[in-house]
Amino acid sequence: MISLSNVSKRFGRFTAIEDISFEVSAGEIVGLLGPNGAGKSTTMRIIAGVFPPTTGRALVAGHDIVAEPLAARAAVGYFPERVSAYQEMTVRSYLRYVGRMKGLGRAAASAQADEAMDACALAPVATRLIGSLSKGFRQRVGIAQALTAEPRVLILDEPTAGLDPEQVAEMRDLIRDLRHNRTVVLSTHILPEVEATCDRVIILHRGRIRAVDTPTQLSRRVQRSGRILVELNAPVEAAAQGLAAVPGVIGVEVQARSVDGAASLTVLTESERDLREALAAAVADRGWGLRELRSVAVSLEEVFLALVHDDTEESPS
Amino acid sequence: MSRMWIICSRELRATLGSVVAYVLLAVFLLLSGYFFYSDLTFILLISSFTPASGLWQWVFLDLRMVTMLIVPLITMRLFAEERKLGTLELLWTYPVRDFEIVGGKFIAAVVFFLFMLLPTAIPCALLYYYQPYPLGPLFAAYLGLILLGIGFIACGLLVSSLTENQVVSAMVTYGILVFFWFVTWNEEAANQAMLRVLLGLSLFDRYYDFTRGVIDTSDVTFFILFIAFFLFLTWQSLASRKWRGVP
Numbered sequence: 001m002i003s004l005s006n007v008s009k010r011f012g013r014f015t016a017i018e019d020i021s022f023e024v025s026a027g028e029i030v031g032l033l034g035p036n037g038a039g040k041s042t043t044m045r046i047i048a049g050v051f052p053p054t055t056g057r058a059l060v061a062g063h064d065i066v067a068e069p070l071a072a073r074a075a076v077g078y079f080p081e082r083v084s085a086y087q088e089m090t091v092r093s094y095l096r097y098v099g100r101m102k103g104l105g106r107a108a109a110s111a112q113a114d115e116a117m118d119a120c121a122l123a124p125v126a127t128r129l130i131g132s133l134s135k136g137f138r139q140r141v142g143i144a145q146a147l148t149a150e151p152r153v154l155i156l157d158e159p160t161a162g163l164d165p166e167q168v169a170e171m172r173d174l175i176r177d178l179r180h181n182r183t184v185v186l187s188t189h190i191l192p193e194v195e196a197t198c199d200r201v202i203i204l205h206r207g208r209i210r211a212v213d214t215p216t217q218l219s220r221r222v223q224r225s226g227r228i229l230v231e232l233n234a235p236v237e238a239a240a241q242g243l244a245a246v247p248g249v250i251g252v253e254v255q256a257r258s259v260d261g262a263a264s265l266t267v268l269t270e271s272e273r274d275l276r277e278a279l280a281a282a283v284a285d286r287g288w289g290l291r292e293l294r295s296v297a298v299s300l301e302e303v304f305l306a307l308v309h310d311d312t313e314e315s316p317s
Numbered sequence: 318m319s320r321m322w323i324i325c326s327r328e329l330r331a332t333l334g335s336v337v338a339y340v341l342l343a344v345f346l347l348l349s350g351y352f353f354y355s356d357l358t359f360i361l362l363i364s365s366f367t368p369a370s371g372l373w374q375w376v377f378l379d380l381r382m383v384t385m386l387i388v389p390l391i392t393m394r395l396f397a398e399e400r401k402l403g404t405l406e407l408l409w410t411y412p413v414r415d416f417e418i419v420g421g422k423f424i425a426a427v428v429f430f431l432f433m434l435l436p437t438a439i440p441c442a443l444l445y446y447y448q449p450y451p452l453g454p455l456f457a458a459y460l461g462l463i464l465l466g467i468g469f470i471a472c473g474l475l476v477s478s479l480t481e482n483q484v485v486s487a488m489v490t491y492g493i494l495v496f497f498w499f500v501t502w503n504e505e506a507a508n509q510a511m512l513r514v515l516l517g518l519s520l521f522d523r524y525y526d527f528t529r530g531v532i533d534t535s536d537v538t539f540f541i542l543f544i545a546f547f548l549f550l551t552w553q554s555l556a557s558r559k560w561r562g563v564p
Contacts, residue, residue, distance in 0.1 A: 011562040042562075048410040051559045070412040078410040084403030086327075088334055100323045101411045145407070 001026045001153055001183040002047060007056035009042050016042040017207040020056070024200075026152070029179055031198035032187040033304060038204040040187040041081055041157055047185065048078035048155045061152055074103060077146030081157040085141050087131030091122055094130055094141070095148055102149035109148075116144035120174065136167040143174065154178060156186040160193060172196055191304060203307055210307045226269040227296040228276060229255070233289035236263040246282050248273045262291060320413040324421025325428070328395070332429055337390070345387045345433050352379035353440045377458040377528040380437070381521065384466050385498070389490035391429060392473025393483045395422045396551075400481035406563055415555045419474070419548060426470045434463070454530030461527020464540035468520055469494060471547035478554040497521065 002024040009016045017039035024030050032040045046053050049065055049072055058065045061075035085094055095116055099109030117123050120140040125133060130141060139159070146154055159175060160168045175197055178184065188194060194201055195215045203211040203218075211218060232239055240252045240263075248270050255264040269275045276293060283290045332338045356375040364371065399405040408418055441455060473490040480486050498521045516522050520543065523536045 011560060016562070045406075045563065050406055050409045050563060070414070073410055074412040076410060078407065080403060080406050082403035082406070084407065086331065086404060087402070088331055089327075097323065097327055098411075101320060101408075101413060103320075103412055 003059040005057050007053040010054045029184040029198050031194040031201045034204035039207040044155045049073040076153045077151035079142050079146045079156040083142035085130045092126045098145050098148045116147045120144040154184045228267045231264045231292040233262045239263045321417040321421040325425045328425035348383045373458045374528045388469040389487045393487040396478040397483045397486045430466050457530045457532045465524045468543050471544040475547045475551045478551050
């Protein structure tokens with residue numbers, strides 16, 4: 001549905017993105033991840049048709065965005081980083097205007113506006129002026145605007161930026177609902193969001209692609225050792241020594257000592273072995289009170305930092 | 318092309334939905350009415366009553382100034398506001414060509430300007446009712462004023478597309494228009510060849526012919542080229558995002 005091959009974009013001497021190539025197939029949700037200035041917005045703007053690439057080729061729904069810009073743009077709904085709408089229009093009249101701009105007739109635009117308002121739960125504010133809405137509602141107007149005229153591709157640039165946690169959860173649900181036979185590319189800073197919504201992640205850094213994979217595969221790629229968190233009621237030093245003696249344990253890190261004397265330890269293990277039962281047995285043998293024992297997955301955050309800050313080294317494999 | 322009209326109608330609704338439009342309209346009509354009145358009494362005072370010869374020249378030279386005062390305030394928001402809000406970026410992702418965006422906004426401003434001029438015909442009609450006069454010179458003067466105003470609009474549209482600050486947009490437009498006005502005042506300093514070029518470029522000197530009731534095709538052509546030139550630059554200014562990026 002989206003295909004970028006060797007796309008670069010330069011503004012004067014500044015290179016925003018360099019040699020970006022990826023494909024997104026129909027129905028897929030892909031997350032663009034990267035620090036500020038990594039080229040996420042530039043990539044999304046190229047797909048959305050804001051400006052053409054300096055070199056390389058970009059196809060959206062089979063249309064080259066340079067040769068057939070209008071056809072390509074007609075297939076895309078875009079939610080910009082700076083969400084915006086005309087302040088003096090009501091939600092309904094604005095969405096009708098957007099429908100007309102996207103080439104719908106008067107009746108179709110009106111029907112589409114109602115549909116988009118339903119999808120984004122905007123019906124209660126249909127006749128309010130956009131300028132008077134709260135941030136959460138304005139964000140939803142932006143999504144509704146992108147949904148109008150049923151585009152096959154949705155480009156969402158940081159759809160949850162600036163929302164409170166409840167609104168973030170709502171927005172995440174909304175995005176997951178949108179995926180039905182739509183292709184979605186979204187960017188974000190918030191990693192759990194990617195883990196929660198995306199089929200695939202593209203990590204960008206300094207305008208180049210650092211990694212493309214599923215969120216779980218990415219975690220596995222940087223996971224060099226297994227980790228198990230153990231909390232138990234025992235003298236810390238003795239506990240650390242005892243657990244380190246279990247076969248397969250590489251090391252033990254003391255996390256914290258709580259007020260009532262309980263020790264919290266992270267046990268590093270050889271990556272292929274699950275040592276949870278062996279550790280539990282070791283604790284029981286010594287008569288310590290076991291409060292918690294669970295394996296800790298490497299978070300995407302760590303993956304991200306590992307990939308991005310390993311700049312000079314070869315990319316992790 | 319149909320999208321040009323959608324942009325134009327949205328723009329007109331936005332203009333007519335704001336208080337600014339009515340303040341501008343009121344100021345324009347008050348000033349133009351005052352000038353009509355004072356020019357008429359002045360003509361009656363110094364000459365026997367022959368409005369056709371002198372009155373229109375006075376009135377329309379005054380209207381020129383009022384138009385120059387008002388038009389930059391009409392055009393200042395056209396693109397600057399969209400840049401500030403970020404809605405311009407969205408427009409670029411809709412299946413619409415840049416020239417349709419420019420055209421839609423330009424036509425909306427022209428329609429509002431013509432709407433603003435309409436009531437100025439009332440005193441002219443009243444005068445005609447009491448004291449008929451030849452209409453030709455009046456039409457020539459109106460044609461000149463309309464061309465001049467549309468020229469101002471094209472210039473203001475360009476400036477508006479370059480900034481996201483409406484005050485900057487209006488001030489720079491004033492600067493350019495005043496420059497075009499005063500460019501031929503410094504006759505002593507410029508040599509003759511230079512002065513001829515400047516006179517050729519001066520909107521206001523060309524407008525002067527219209528107020529005397531003369532429609533010169535070269536003047537009309539000049540205004541049309543002037544308008545087309547500024548619209549072209551506006552179009553290029555929108556296209557500059559391709560190498561400048563979107564702020």
